[in-house]
Amino acid sequence: MRTIAHISDVHFGREDPAIVEGLLEAVAAAEPDVVVVSGDLTQRARKKQFWAARQFLLDLPRVPQIVIPGNHDISLTSVVDRAFKPFKRFKKFITSDLEPFYTDAEVAVSGINTVRLATVNDGRIKPRVVKIACGQLEGAGTGKARVVVTHHPMDVKPGDWKQRTVSKSKDAMKKFGDVGVDLFLSGHLHVGRTIATSARYKFKGYSAVVVHAGTAVSTRRRGQANAWNIIRVEGVGPDRGIIEVQPMQWDDVAFQPMALERYIKGKDGWALKSSKK
Numbered sequence: 129m130r131t132i133a134h135i136s137d138v139h140f141g142r143e144d145p146a147i148v149e150g151l152l153e154a155v156a157a158a159e160p161d162v163v164v165v166s167g168d169l170t171q172r173a174r175k176k177q178f179w180a181a182r183q184f185l186l187d188l189p190r191v192p193q194i195v196i197p198g199n200h201d202i203s204l205t206s207v208v209d210r211a212f213k214p215f216k217r218f219k220k221f222i223t224s225d226l227e228p229f230y231t232d233a234e235v236a237v238s239g240i241n242t243v244r245l246a247t248v249n250d251g252r253i254k255p256r257v258v259k260i261a262c263g264q265l266e267g268a269g270t271g272k273a274r275v276v277v278t279h280h281p282m283d284v285k286p287g288d289w290k291q292r293t294v295s296k297s298k299d300a301m302k303k304f305g306d307v308g309v310d311l312f313l314s315g316h317l318h319v320g321r322t323i324a325t326s327a328r329y330k331f332k333g334y335s336a337v338v339v340h341a342g343t344a345v346s347t348r349r350r351g352q353a354n355a356w357n358i359i360r361v362e363g364v365g366p367d368r369g370i371i372e373v374q375p376m377q378w379d380d381v382a383f384q385p386m387a388l389e390r391y392i393k394g395k396d397g398w399a400l401k402s403s404k405k
C-alpha cells in the first residue's frame with residue numbers, strides 16, 4: 129500500500145497561517161509515502177509568495193514530492209514575463225523540473241504542466257507533455273498504480289456547467305487510457321470531489337478515478353472549507369486494485385476526516401464501491 133498526500137491551491141499571499149500549521153501537522157500524522165501539490169502555490173507569483181511556498185514545501189514530511197505549477201504561478205501583469213520566461217520564479221524557488229516523475233514498487237506518478245500562457249484562468253494539456261508522461265509511466269513497468277497530476281482537471285462533475293475540463297482533455301484521455309492511467313489528481317476548482325471517468329469518456333473497458341482537491345490553506349474558498357486528500361492505493365494491477373480517498377476538512381481547529389470513498393478496479397476499470405463516514 130502507498131499513501132499519497134494530495135494538497136492543492138495553497139495560494140501563498142492569501143494563506144491563513146493557522147491552517148498552514150494545522151496542515152503541516154495533519155500531513156505529518158498521515159505518514160505519506162509521496163506528497164503531491166497540484167498547482168497554484170502562490171496568489172500572484174510574487175517573490176515573497178514563492179519564498180513562503182518554498183518554506184512550506186521544506187516543512188512538509190521529507191518524502192518525494194511531485195509539485196507542478198498552476199495558473200496563479202505565472203505573472204498576471206508582466207507581458208514580457210508571460211511571453212518569454214513564464215516559469216522563471218517557479219523554477220527558481222520551487223523546482224526546475226516541469227515534468228516531474230516519481231516511481232517505486234507500487235506507484236508511478238507523473239506531473240504535467242497545464243498552464244496556458246494565452247489565458248489567465250483556463251488550462252490546456254499539450255500532446256508533447258502527454259507523450260512524455262505516457263513514456264514515463266510505461267517505462268515504470270506494470271503492477272503499479274499509474275498516476276497523473278495536473279492543475280486543471282481532466283474531468284469535472286457531469287452536468288455542472290460552471291466547471292470545465294482542461295482543454296484537449298479528450299485527446300489526452302485517449303492516450304492515458306492506452307497506457308492504463310489509474311488515477312488523475314488535480315486542483316484549480318477549490319472544491320474537493322471524486323469522479324469515475326467512464327461517465328464522460330467512453331473508451332471501452334477503461335475508467336479511471338479523478339480526484340479534485342479543495343484549497344488547502346487559502347482564504348479563496350468556493351463554498352467548501354479548506355481541504356486536502358489522503359489517498360491510499362493498494363494492490364493495483366491490470367484488472368484489480370483499491371483506491372481510497374479520504375478528504376480532510378478544516379473545522380476551525382484542525383483537519384478532520386470526511387466521508388471516505390473507495391474505488392475498486394475490475395475488468396472495465398475503476399468504479400466507486402462505497403462512500404462512508
Ligand SMILES: [Fe+2]
Nearest residue numbers: 137168198316
Ligand atoms: Fe487556485
Ligand SMILES: [Fe+2]
Nearest residue numbers: 168198199316
Ligand atoms: Fe488555478
